[in-house]
Amino acid sequence: MNNYAVFWEWLSFGVRWLHVITAIAWIGSSFYFIALDLGLVKREGMPEGAHGEEWQVHGGGFYHIQKYLVAPARMPEQLIWFKWESYATWMSGFFLLAIVYYAGADLYLIDRNVLDVSQPVAILISIGSLALGWVLYDQLCRSKLADNDTLLMLVLFPILVVIAWGYTQLFSGRAAFLHLGAFTATIMSANVFLIIIPNQKIVVADLIAGRKPDPKYGKIAKTRSLHNNYLTLPVIFLMLSNHYPLAFATEFNWVIAALIFLIGVLIRHYFNTVHARKGNPHWTWGAATVLFIIIMWLSTVPAALTGEEKPSASAERYMQSTHFAAVRDTVMGRCSMCHAAEPAWDGIHFTPKSVKLETEIQVAEHAREIYLQSGRSHAMPPSNVSGMTKEERALIVAWFEEASK
Structure with a gap:
């Protein structure tokens, strides 16, 4: 028996399961806190510094939640940090990327009709693109564009379209979609690890030292959290796409990926608007449906000739x-x-x-x-x-x- 192949298959399955578990934990907490933040109401009688509060009921009990924009007057004895969900999701995801796409580069990562490179070169391109993506995104967020959240997101979208097209010029269709998802997930997790949590730690340190925390740190963290909120649904689609060749193995796969980002934004806009009690924009579902029908049509366009096969x-x-x-x-x-x-x-x-x-x-x-x-x-x-x-x-x-x- 080839025990190596069997072991590797089960290792892949186990890490994939771990990745799904941690992703559920991260996405769940992210969606919950975004909905909570949007639903906060400012009422009379709240403690000094409290920005808003909300009453919720779940599991037979009532919960009274208050938010402080900067920090409470006194540091609580127990403070829960929501960070390990994000870290564990990225680490398990990268481990899975290595198991499936790096170890099986000839089969899953490299398409010699797209780019004929060796396994080490393909792996270096993969890792380098993830790191470079974060650097470019972070620099944009530190520029003057960050003063306007909407403008910044409008600039980021065409960049994501170019990245989607670029990956299809480097890897197989399956790997291109997976890498676009990993590219986006890396940005999301790095937002937590390098921006959101460090900024919160600065606020906590100032509070413990008796200094008044600078509210800019909370504002920056909220902007990055908002980006993560809108990027989540497209990442889920891209990670699931390797089971559906009509998504990744068609000629216009990069256009499909671009439209998926728009659909994700529309769906999140609906829920964010409802949670903020600003209306019920049903039109977003109609627009998302139209875009999905366009995606279905694009997947039927005949693929371009790929040329003569070359065995690995x-x-x-x-x-x-x-x-x-x-x-x-x-x-x-x-x-x-x-x-x-x-x-x-x-x-x-x-x-x-x-x-x-x-x-x-x-x-x-x-x-x-x-x-x-x-x-x-x-x-x-x-x-x-x-x-x-x-x-x-x-x-x-x-x-x-x-x-x-």
């Missing part, structure tokens, strides 16, 4: 195996009726997961997935509709494990 180094190794010819015939006979550019199986209209298994190179490039899905497990073909035999599955296992040694 790992694919060549699997093609040289003594079992390859038999496995190739098995896969093409049992799987290619669905995993094709134009699927022949009734009811299948698009290539599942954008995985094509019509050529020798395609079979070799997806050796690990074939091994795990059809060799070590019976996940594929679904319900064994094409009748793959035990002997054929055993041959797939022998092929992969021989070539992996």
Whole structure:
């Protein structure tokens, strides 16, 4: 048994689960505090320095919450910091990026028809783009544009469009979408780690020392928190997109990504407006629906010709195996009726997961997935509709494990 491949698959699953858990915690607290902040009401009789308050009911109890723009007159004995949700989400996400896209760079990160580079170069481009993205964003937020939140966001949007297009010129479509999500998530988490929490610590330190805190630190932190609020939904879409090739594997994938940012802003605008008790802008849902229909249409536009296939180094190794010819015939006979550019199986209209298994190179490039899905497990073909035999599955296992040694 190839224990390495099985272990790596479970490691990926475990880290992915951890990433989802921490992301739920971060997004949940973020959405809650934005809604709380927008719903605050200033009433008579509140303590000195209190900006607003709100009464809430949940789980059979009532909660009375007050907000101070700068800080209360006296430091509370117990102060809860909301930061580890963000840090754990980014760290688990980067670990998952390394497990899936760096360790499997030839399969998931690099598309040699887009940019023919080595694995180390592709990984350096990936890491460098995440770091550079934060630096550029942070400098914009420190410029005069930051005096106007709306203007700053209008400037940031075309930059995100250019970044989306740029990633499609560097990586595979799947990796481009994932990196755009990681690019945005890095900005969000860095906002918490480098701006929001440090600013809050300055305020706390001033309060403990008996100094009056400067309100500018709270204002800066609130601006970055607002950006995080509007960026959250597009990041979720981009992270889920690797399951849907109609999103990432089409010619206008970068346009689709750009429109997703607009849809995310529209949805957050609806909830933010409602939570602030400033109306009920139902038009945002109509506009979001129209944009999503446009996305659906864009995904049907035929992709440009990609040219001649080039096998990766790992694919060549699997093609040289003594079992390859038999496995190739098995896969093409049992799987290619669905995993094709134009699927022949009734009811299948698009290539599942954008995985094509019509050529020798395609079979070799997806050796690990074939091994795990059809060799070590019976996940594929679904319900064994094409009748793959035990002997054929055993041959797939022998092929992969021989070539992996």
